[in-house]
Amino acid sequence: MPITDPEKKRIAQQARLVMKICFKCGCRNDIEATRCRKCRNPYLRLKNRTFGVKK
Numbered sequence: 001m002p003i004t005d006p007e008k009k010r011i012a013q014q015a016r017l018v019m020k021i022c023f024k025c026g027c028r029n030d031i032e033a034t035r036c037r038k039c040r041n042p043y044l045r046l047k048n049r050t051f052g053v054k055k
Helices: 006-017
Strands: 020-022 044-046
Touching: none
Parallel strands: none
Antiparallel strands: 020 044
16 A cells, blocks of 8 residues: 655655665664674665665
């Protein structure tokens, strides 16, 4: 069921898409993180934020 309210949609996107992913273990981390919370690896990437329908 799609979200139509723009404020709720913004909150949902913020929770699902704004994070960093660890290269080593794949753990989700806070956007301000400098090291992984699980394995302490310093190599983090931003989560891919492409929008669209899965094929």
